[in-house]
Amino acid sequence: MPDSPTGRAHDVVLRHIEDSLHSGALKLGDRLPGERALAEQFGISRASVRDAIRTLEVMGVVRSATGSGPNSGTIVVSDPSSALGVALRMHVASHHLPLKDVVEARMMMETWSLEHAASVPWTPEQLNDARLLLEAMDDDALPSQIFTLLDTQFHVALSALAGNVVVSTMMESMREAIRGYIDDAVARRGTWDEVVPTLREHHRGIFEAVEAREGERAARLVREHIEWFYRQAL
Template sequence: MKNYELVLHRVEADLAAGRLRIGGRLPGERTLAEQLGISRPSVREAVRVLEAMGVVRTATGSGPEAGAVIVAEPESPLTAVLRLHLATNHLPMGDVVETRLLLESWAAREAAGRSLEAGELKLASELLDRMDDEGLSPEEFHLLDAEFHVALSGLAGNVLIAAVMASLRSAIHGYVLAAVPNLPDWEATVVGLRGEHRAILAAVRGGEPERAAALVAAHIRGFYQAAQLAGFSGDDKAE
């Protein structure tokens, strides 16, 4: 078993037992090394891997914010492996966009055809409400944006699609945030994004499969075209 897996299993066990909660801090480097029987450099490497996977957030120093804090529960083994691969391999942006077009348009079409209950749409709706806060920074907005797209894809009811989209979350957020400086008018863009998100969710809620799929595809293409990013021509097609 790899060292990062030892730390991951420790985090999973502590979460399950209630010894650790989201927002809680991992034990210190020396303590973990002694408890798990690995070296301190191995603990540091393991924590770096867990940070890349999105399980923990780290901060240096000795103050109250220092150390490794749990920011997400470990997900399924498949999702964890995918997230690790994506975090350690550079992906061409065009490939990320094309994958989003294929997965998200399919997921929106499927979700709109499922006659979803109001409760199933609650998370996506709440994320849109939070994105209406005009005080959000671009990073905060796009973190919520990425969460919305993951939640929307999860409504299709396909566990594998949901796992892949959850794994792509960091890559999506990274590329989208990098695009912000290229946008001619961030304030106008964010207003447009809010409206597009609302229209997509309305189409899913209203049971309009083809409209939902088309809106998602146009939404994804439109942002990258507006940002004029290299590696994306805007000619990608969602089948």
């Protein structure tokens, strides 16, 4: 497949990686052949191979590292939430995806997750991840940016109890896509000290409802929490 100004020769590498992952010929942790080997295999330039590898890195499918040793080369990984978060953040910035719509989508998924989590099996250890984050947010010395980071992780940890990996991934990516806007809004309004006690109260209520497996109450509380917070911040 020859290179051309209009053709996307690197697509053949992307298709090959996709097919290999689907068939099981490539698995997480495997290392891809080098640039030269891939270029010769597909009859394309090394520049096209590099383009394909960069695309896969942005997609969260591979990680590349120079040098030698067990972590060098291009290794197959899986980091979909990071890739989705970057894409969502870019489209929110371009105003193609309104922030309000992203927040509503997040609310739909999170309320479903907390309601569903009441009826599926999970262990106390899994819930403990959210408990530790809840306790960390009680530190009055936390800057708002660190609090919102822990806040993001708290909501994702609770949503993960539903056991749906796709929903958890989308939740994490959406929260990351809009967290910067929240930080900016908090800094502009200068009302963080007034907001944070209510956030803690809301978080404790949501956690207690999830812990008690009261799905409907947990879903209602998280909806009210999200609606309240975005009225304050945006």
